[in-house]
Amino acid sequence: MAKKVEVSNLNLRYGDFHALKNINLSIEERSVTALIGPSGCGKSTFIRCLNRMNDLVDHVTIDGSVLLEGEDIYRKGIDIDNLRYRVGMVFQKPNPFPKSIFENVAYGLRVNGVKDKSFIENKVRESLVKTALWDEVKDDLKKSAIDLSGGQQQRLCIARSLAVEPTMLLMDEPTSALDPISTAKIEDLIFELKKQYTIVIVTHNMQQAARVSDVTAFFYIGELIETDTTSKIFTNPKQEKTQNYITGRFG
Amino acid sequence: MLPQEQASKMIRDNTVKMWMITSVQIEKAQKYMHNKEDVKLKELKKNEKYIDSYELKLYFDCENFLALFSPVAIDLRFVLSTLHISYDLERIGDMARKIVQTLKTCTTLTEDMIALFEIDRMFDVCSDSLEKVLNAYETINSDIARQVLVQDAILNEINKLATSRAVTAIQKNPQDAEIYLNLTSVTRRLERLGDHIKNIAEEIIFYVEADVLKHKKSRDFLEDNLL
Numbered sequence: 062m063a064k065k066v067e068v069s070n071l072n073l074r075y076g077d078f079h080a081l082k083n084i085n086l087s088i089e090e091r092s093v094t095a096l097i098g099p100s101g102c103g104k105s106t107f108i109r110c111l112n113r114m115n116d117l118v119d120h121v122t123i124d125g126s127v128l129l130e131g132e133d134i135y136r137k138g139i140d141i142d143n144l145r146y147r148v149g150m151v152f153q154k155p156n157p158f159p160k161s162i163f164e165n166v167a168y169g170l171r172v173n174g175v176k177d178k179s180f181i182e183n184k185v186r187e188s189l190v191k192t193a194l195w196d197e198v199k200d201d202l203k204k205s206a207i208d209l210s211g212g213q214q215q216r217l218c219i220a221r222s223l224a225v226e227p228t229m230l231l232m233d234e235p236t237s238a239l240d241p242i243s244t245a246k247i248e249d250l251i252f253e254l255k256k257q258y259t260i261v262i263v264t265h266n267m268q269q270a271a272r273v274s275d276v277t278a279f280f281y282i283g284e285l286i287e288t289d290t291t292s293k294i295f296t297n298p299k300q301e302k303t304q305n306y307i308t309g310r311f312g
Numbered sequence: 313m314l315p316q317e318q319a320s321k322m323i324r325d326n327t328v329k330m331w332m333i334t335s336v337q338i339e340k341a342q343k344y345m346h347n348k349e350d351v352k353l354k355e356l357k358k359n360e361k362y363i364d365s366y367e368l369k370l371y372f373d374c375e376n377f378l379a380l381f382s383p384v385a386i387d388l389r390f391v392l393s394t395l396h397i398s399y400d401l402e403r404i405g406d407m408a409r410k411i412v413q414t415l416k417t418c419t420t421l422t423e424d425m426i427a428l429f430e431i432d433r434m435f436d437v438c439s440d441s442l443e444k445v446l447n448a449y450e451t452i453n454s455d456i457a458r459q460v461l462v463q464d465a466i467l468n469e470i471n472k473l474a475t476s477r478a479v480t481a482i483q484k485n486p487q488d489a490e491i492y493l494n495l496t497s498v499t500r501r502l503e504r505l506g507d508h509i510k511n512i513a514e515e516i517i518f519y520v521e522a523d524v525l526k527h528k529k530s531r532d533f534l535e536d537n538l539l
Contacts, residue, residue: 267384268382271384295385296384297385297389308383308384309314
């Protein structure tokens with residue numbers, strides 16, 4: 062499989078606080094990579110480096126390189142808006158806009174200047190089908206997105222990301238606010254989406270990491286301790302720290 | 313202590329108890345071989361019921377452990393290996409009983425006959441191996457388990473000699489043919505018993521090192537055909 066992302070010697074500081082320490086990680090195309098580790102270990106900080114979300118935080122300094130499809134996303138002059146279209150993000154809490162279901166999904170296209178009505182309609186439908194939401198909402202596209210259930214809202218947010226044709230999806234604890242049935246639907250969705258997209262997911266749920274990911278990376282106090290195939294990490298990790306964490310002995 | 317630690321301690325403690333009773337069964341079978349009056353068969357039967365019950369209990373406890381704690385890595389290997397170990401211990405208990413049943417029919421068994429087939433040595437190797445694997449399990453030490461793999465060869469060797477020894481002995485003393493044949497059956501069972509102890513040693517190595525030793529020769533076939 063081709064490399065989608067190549068992170069080399071990545072360091073990130075919030076002021077004096079060294080949040081990510083010399084991270085090196087390759088992410089393969091059309092795979093799911095789970096980032097695990099105790100709270101404050103740098104997982105979310107790392108995932109936000111992949112679409113430069115940390116640029117929005119004060120006093121952040123970053124060095125090292127992050128190559129997305131061979132392109133350094135931290136080089137001067139890069140179009141950050143375009144980067145964030147290419148690398149979509151789904152957050153812990155579903156965050157639909159206070160608009161209709163249709164307009165939520167169409168939002169990115171409209172902001173991007175797309176005016177072709179039938180193109181937008183097709184994209185909205187396609188995105189809702191991909192997120193297995195179409196059958197549930199096709200007759201209520203004008204309904205407010207806020208009225209959807211939590212699980213449906215999260216799938217809507219994923220559909221919103223897909224509508225602008227990203228190449229990669231970042232998911233920061235996408236199911237932590239959802240019930241088991243909605244969680245299962247999102248996990249099924251991740252399984253389907255990886256046929257087309259590269260996915261990086263932050264999760265505190267070990268079973269979820271084991272179920273959905275191909276590769277797991279364990280972070281601890283800003284360091285990437287170990288990365289390997291998920292089956293290897295959950296059966297025979299090389300590092301004692303990883304074993305202690307996944308077996309619940311610390312963290 | 314966390315619930316998971318409590319549950320795993322309970323599984324470990326019960327496995328050790330099952331192990332102890334199984335060891336006693338082997339000792340009793342050896343004693344019975346020398347003097348039938350020394351061993352109460354009722355006690356052997358009672359012990360066997362305990363062994364079967366422990367196997368069942370461990371099966372349920374391991375099932376609960378898997379369902380409730382979704383163990384991974386060394387915790388998962390602990391449960392998987394314990395399940396296999398309890399099965400092997402139960403089989404060892406069965407073997408000990410079958411040996412006693414066979415010996416029961418040997419009414420004119422003598423110490424010379426026992427010595428000819430090196431059955432005491434086989435019993436000693438089995439008892440020693442079983443004690444070593446127990447120690448390996450309790451101390452989570454795969455080096456001790458590896459020593460047992462070597463000891464199994466002794467049992468195989470003695471068992472291989474049993475048939476030719478029986479043939480020679482029967483030629484000399486045809487009136488004792490039935491006893492000699494029964495003794496070959498005892499050596500075969502002790503050799504099988506050793507195989508179960510070897511299985512346990514392999515499970516402990518899997519538990520500690522995540523290295524699967526069984527069917528090593530089939531590994532290439534597995535990789536070529538099933539993976």
